[in-house]
Amino acid sequence: MTTNDIQHAFQDDPLITQLRDAKPVLWRNDKLTTFEQAVSDVGLTLADVEAAQARLQRFAPYIEQVFPETAAAKGIIESAFYRTPKLQQALSESGTPIKGELYLKADNELPISGSIKARGGIYEVLQYAEALALEQGLIRETDDYRQLDSEECRQFFSQYSIAVGSTGNLGLSIGIMSAKLGFQAQVHMSADAKQWKKDKLRSHGVQVFEYEGDYGQAVENGRKLSEADPYGYFVDDENSKHLFVGYAVAGLRLKQQFEQAGIEISADRPLYVYLPCGVGGGPGGVAFGLKLAFGDDVHCIFAEPVQSPCMLLGVYTGLHDQISVQDIGLSNHTIADGLAVGRASGFVGHAMQRSLEAFYTVEDALLNELVRQVYQLEGLKLEPSACAGIAGLQHFAEVDNALHLVWATGGNMMPDEVFKAILQG
Template sequence: SGSIKSRGGIYEVLCFAEKIAIENGFDLKKDNYQDLRKDKYRKLFNQWRIEVASTGNLGLSVGLMASTLGFKARIHMSHDATDWKINKLRQNGVEVKIYDDNFSNAVAAARVSSQRDPYSYFIDDEGSKLLFAGYATAGERVKKQLSEMQIEVSKEHPLVVYLPAGVGGSPSGVAFGLKLRFADAVIPIFVEPTHMPSVLLGMASGLNHDISVYDIGIDGKTAADGLAVGRPSMIVGKYMTDKLFGIETVSDSDMFAYQGMLTKLENIVVEPSAAVGLRGLIQSKEISE
């Protein structure tokens, strides 16, 4: 599915699949996880529907993993979602429900939909600890990669990490995982669109999940569909208070410029949301000069 959301989304789907399998005879000590793709388990999984609300990337990772294992899947998407993500899900047998509304309201509708069905499992992007744990595995991966490249990380040579933030769950999980591995030697900085500074607003006001950008008249219009979230998660303010170094914002015009530079100079093609972190690197260079 090609995004950081895969770490959390795929992990939570697998955790739920494991739970259902264990309740139906799967033995962690004897059985192989490859067995979960056998007809016996696919029939069990097919009794359940996994639901999630998403602006795109989380829905893509959850939908693709769920359908691969045999679950029914329903992805509730806000109007910010891009057509190619919607089409990819539907091509893989996933039901996609589009709301002509913002992400926070799509989450509320998805939660109600799931509660009505006893065989529905809801993945809550605004408060799931399993998603958070999945994202946090990035800390161990980054430590291993830097060690293999013989790059020192210490208080004297800190690791500064610029993390795109939407609802804030995935960058918080990554930052948490990095803090576990590098402690004070890592400096996490969130980057948000200027028209969708949900985490910045929540943490600066102290209201966290109880305030939305729409509450103070910000229009929420951005081409960064993966970050098009007006209200932060229930987790980010609680877990990041003493871990996050800061938050900065970037305009859509700058975001498109960074996206183009990355393609031209490095031949790396990313969607707009993934390019916002370059703001920090470019600004740091300008300050140092």
């Protein structure tokens, strides 16, 4: 469909009209069904996610050795979850009385790259490195993977390049991990990418390509250059099942964390999870893992900026990656750089369209306000996109006895001067 066809087809649709006007909206997904029925849409199983978890475990000794900040967790890249009573009280006092309990999943504190992308992004690099090393005979699966931290292995990996298109956070995880192993790391950054993220990548020896266009242009150019390189590997954020299962491990781990904390999720104690969404790979993978862990007792809700509601638009219309936010007249400009995506992942849209509870949009001004509020009340450092989940509480606060979990996707590695500027407004 052309842009004109799309505008004509949906010109009288009330939800599309609200989206076009950049008004905050909530859409309760009318495609939702039981996970038993919906799981076939994904094309992946629990066994795939468990295999990813096992691979991360094999790499844990290597990760611990080359990234000392992971030593306390013995090389496992995982985040804590926190009860946030002061934030809950403030939200209640400002008109969102939450009947259940409010928690925050602190992916903003994930080591190495400081965001949710440290899950899927680092995992995809590791699975590629493992495949090459096994094929070359550098390691066996039963070996201690710390032996990959050698000049011989880095020399071997240096023959290969790993590239990705990114608005920022995925680029950090792919670039830092690839460079550490010895790969030629290349990150193609859209105009929305923050300067500090480009600077950080370059400090790790990553080659950064900058574009005036949006995320789509960065991906397209990155893919072309990578395909022209016989030793090039392109991380396809829109379609990668490796990224997806890397993210999905989070669901299995959260279940373990809840069990250790004595938290039981059930139909009588449902879990509501609020996930900021860009192209969809991160939140889609996490949502799949959560569904594998908790079934129909978990309700996954996607949050997007008013100017970039690509996943909502794709799933609602059924057009997925065949429609962009620009097709309905939106700009795709937002302070939430990780969410500045105009066209959603078709793979994730098709895979998760019957598993997601709802979608909503949020204005930039509220994101900045929430950054300040979370820091002042809970002392947590979040970037604007990581606060998108908090805005969804107003829509589901009335659910009795629910556990509400906001997935805080990034922010801890933001330079102090950048964060201070947000706090000062």
